Amino acid sequence: MPRPHIKILVIGKTKHSYLQEGIQDYLRRLKHYAQVEMVEIRAKRASSKLSDEEITRQEARLFAGHINPSDYVIALDRQGQMCDSIEMARALQKQGEQNPNPVAFLIGGELGLSPRLVDRANEVWSFSKLTFSHDMVRLILVEQLYRGFTIMAGEKYHK
Amino acid sequence: MPRPHIKILVIGKTKHSYLQEGIQDYLRRLKHYAQVEMVEIRAKRASSKLSDEEITRQEARLFAGHINPSDYVIALDRQGQMCDSIEMARALQKQGEQNPNPVAFLIGGELGLSPRLVDRANEVWSFSKLTFSHDMVRLILVEQLYRGFTIMAGEKYHK
Numbered sequence: 490m491p492r493p494h495i496k497i498l499v500i501g502k503t504k505h506s507y508l509q510e511g512i513q514d515y516l517r518r519l520k521h522y523a524q525v526e527m528v529e530i531r532a533k534r535a536s537s538k539l540s541d542e543e544i545t546r547q548e549a550r551l552f553a554g555h556i557n558p559s560d561y562v563i564a565l566d567r568q569g570q571m572c573d574s575i576e577m578a579r580a581l582q583k584q585g586e587q588n589p590n591p592v593a594f595l596i597g598g599e600l601g602l603s604p605r606l607v608d609r610a611n612e613v614w615s616f617s618k619l620t621f622s623h624d625m626v627r628l629i630l631v632e633q634l635y636r637g638f639t640i641m642a643g644e645k646y647h648k
Numbered sequence: 649m650p651r652p653h654i655k656i657l658v659i660g661k662t663k664h665s666y667l668q669e670g671i672q673d674y675l676r677r678l679k680h681y682a683q684v685e686m687v688e689i690r691a692k693r694a695s696s697k698l699s700d701e702e703i704t705r706q707e708a709r710l711f712a713g714h715i716n717p718s719d720y721v722i723a724l725d726r727q728g729q730m731c732d733s734i735e736m737a738r739a740l741q742k743q744g745e746q747n748p749n750p751v752a753f754l755i756g757g758e759l760g761l762s763p764r765l766v767d768r769a770n771e772v773w774s775f776s777k778l779t780f781s782h783d784m785v786r787l788i789l790v791e792q793l794y795r796g797f798t799i800m801a802g803e804k805y806h807k
Contacts, residue, residue, distance in 0.1 A: 507669040514666070567732075574779040617776040618732040619792055633778060 493523040493581070494591040495634065498555050499627055500532050500548055500598035508624045515631035522638035527627070528555055532598065541600050549603035552595060560593040562610045564602055565626060569613035577614070578637035596626050652682040652740075653750040654793065657714050658786055659691050659707055659757035667783045674790035681797035686786070687714055691757065700759050708762035711754060719752040721769045723761055724785060728772035736773070737796035755785050 503509040512527065519525040530551045532544075539547070556562060561584055572580065584592060595606055607613055616629055639645070662668040671686065678684040689710045691703075698706070715721060720743055731739065743751060754765055766772055775788055798805035 505670065505673075507666040507673070510666040511664065514664075571777050573726075573777040577778070616778060618730050619736070619775055619788075620733040620795065621788070622791070625788070625791060629778075629780070629784070632781070632784065636779065 491585075491589050493585045495519075495523055495525045496555070496560070496591055496593045497525070497527040497596065497627070497630060498530060498552055498593055499527060499596045499623065500530050500551075502529050503624050503627060505624055508628050511628045512631055515628070515635050518635055519631065519638065522642070523634075525631075525634065527631075530555065545597070545600050545603040546605075548598055548600075549605045552606055553609075556593055556609070557591070559590040561588055561590055562593045562595060562612075564595045564607050564610035564613045565616065565630065566597070566602055566607055566613050567615050567618065567620065569615035571615050571617075574633060574636050575640060577633060578640040580612070581634075581637055582641050594630060596623055596630065598623055650744075650748050652744050654678075654682055654684045655714070655719070655750055655752045656684070656686040656755065656786070656789060657689060657711055657752055658686060658755045658782065659689050659710075661688050662783050662786060664783055667787050670787045671790055674787070674794050677794055678790065678797065681801070682793075684790075684793065686790075689714065704756070704759050704762040705764075707757055707759075708764045711761075711765055712768075715752055715768070716750070718749040720747055720749055721752045721754065721771075723754045723766050723769035723772045724775065724789065725756070725761055725766055725772050726774050726777065726779065728774035730774050730776075733792060733795050734799060736792060737799040739771070740793075740796055741800050753789060755782055755789065757782055 503512060516525055516527060530548075532548055532551060581592070595602060595610065616626065616633075621629065662671060675684055675686060689707075691707055691710060740751070754761060754769065775785065775792075780788065795805060
């Protein structure tokens with residue numbers, strides 16, 4: 490099986506340094522299993538007069554610049570499909586076996602993802618009914634990816 | 649309305665310093681709205697020969713020492729009721745109006761909560777179908793409490 494390539498596309502920098510530290514820790518640990526990169530897309534807030542809809546549309550264009558047609562796109566959205574850690578690991582494994590192309594995870598900004606991006610996604614996953622900050626979602630995703638790879642490798646971490 | 653009193657009972661210290669930093673940050677911010685304390689119960693691992701069941705039973709006894717009969721107990725368990733951030737805030741508010749006694753949140757250790765504790769709980773909440781580390785659950789809980797209090801106060805944080 491080729492080494493999986495996972496791109497995590499997010500809007501803006503991680504605000505809290507402690508979350509950034511946790512994210513970096515998991516990205517480092519994930520190197521053992523896959524090529525995983527987090528791309529912090531810089532949103533241009535040229536005008537503060539933009540409506541929420543205009544902002545998410547602008548963000549969608551910025552995201553699109555980092556998504557290739559062959560990428561397998563998984564959008565994270567509160568309305569998506571809920572799965573447990575093992576189902577998530579299996580889905581990633583199955584995808585990797587069937588399709589060698591990169592997986593791109595999309596995490597929206599404060600306003601969530603634009604419907605256009607959700608439509609482009611091959612899958613839409615939800616971690617919780619709760620509203621998490623988009624910074625916190627980053628940490629949860631990398632932790633779950635790490636947990637997923639250890640589950641697939643039959644290693645001790647998951648409990 | 650009296651100042652809410654919330655006890656968060658957990659097993660053992662928070663392992664990762666970055667999560668500890670985030671938890672402390674939210675505990676500090678929560679002081680504005682309520683008396684919130686996190687009690688790290690020290691589990692005695694006298695013998696490593698204990699079965700999983702014996703460990704959770706021992707943990708249940710340790711938890712019990714910190715729970716008063718009048719406490720309103722909310723256990724966090726993956727099998728519990730899922731709610732969104734607004735439902736969670738409303739539930740806390742309603743509880744505070746009807747009952748001035750402390751709310752005790754229980755977060756199990758690696759093996760989860762013993763069925764005895766889940767039975768004692770007045771409510772059982774689930775944050776996600778995913779398995780989070782018990783350390784991560786602490787951060788998620790204090791963040792959701794903070795989010796909840798700002799929602800109830802009609803302040804800007806929740807989006």
